[in-house]
Amino acid sequence: MAEITYYTKEGLEKLKEELHKLKTVDRQAISKAIAEAKDKGDLSENAEYDAAKEAQGLHEAKIAKMSAALANARLIDESKLDLSKVLALSIVKIKNQNNGATMTYQLVPETEANIATGKISIKSPIAQGLLGKSVGDSAEIQVPAGKMIFEILEISR
Numbered sequence: 001m002a003e004i005t006y007y008t009k010e011g012l013e014k015l016k017e018e019l020h021k022l023k024t025v026d027r028q029a030i031s032k033a034i035a036e037a038k039d040k041g042d043l044s045e046n047a048e049y050d051a052a053k054e055a056q057g058l059h060e061a062k063i064a065k066m067s068a069a070l071a072n073a074r075l076i077d078e079s080k081l082d083l084s085k086v087l088a089l090s091i092v093k094i095k096n097q098n099n100g101a102t103m104t105y106q107l108v109p110e111t112e113a114n115i116a117t118g119k120i121s122i123k124s125p126i127a128q129g130l131l132g133k134s135v136g137d138s139a140e141i142q143v144p145a146g147k148m149i150f151e152i153l154e155i156s157r
C-alpha cells in the first residue's frame with residue numbers, strides 16, 4: 001500500500017505542474033531524440049538510440065512515481081490546525097540553549113523542505129523533537145552533531 005503524503009496547497013500545485021511538464025514537454029523531447037537516433041541507421045550498434053531509450057525508461061519511471069505520489073497526496077487544511085502546539089506547517093521560533101542562537105523554521109512535508117528558505121522536513125530529527133510541544137517547552141533533540149536543547153519561543157502559521 002502506498003504511503004499517504006500531506007502537501008500544502010502550494011506544494012500540491014507544484015507537484016501537478018511538474019508532472020504535467022514531464023508528460024508533455026519532456027516526453028516530446030525524448031521522443032524526438034529517439035526519432036533522430038533512429039534516422040542514423042543500424043539500431044543494433046547505435047549508442048545514441050540506446051541512450052535515448054534508456055532516458056525514456058527513466059523518464060517514464062519518474063512519471064509513474066510522481067503519478068502515484070499525486071494519487072496518494074492529501075491537502076492539509078491549515079485553517080483547522082491548532083496554534084497552541086507544534087504541528088505540520090507550524091512556523092516555530094526556537095532558541096538553541098547551547099549557544100543562544102535563535103532560528104525560525106516551518107515544518108513542511110518532506111517534498112517541500114528547503115533549508116535555504118527555512119522550511120524543514122516534518123521527518124527531520126529537529127521537527128520530530130518539536131512536534132506536540134507548546135510555547136515555553138524545551139525539546140532535547142539528538143542530531144548528528146550531538147544532543148541539542150531548544151526552547152520554543154513562538155508558534156505561528
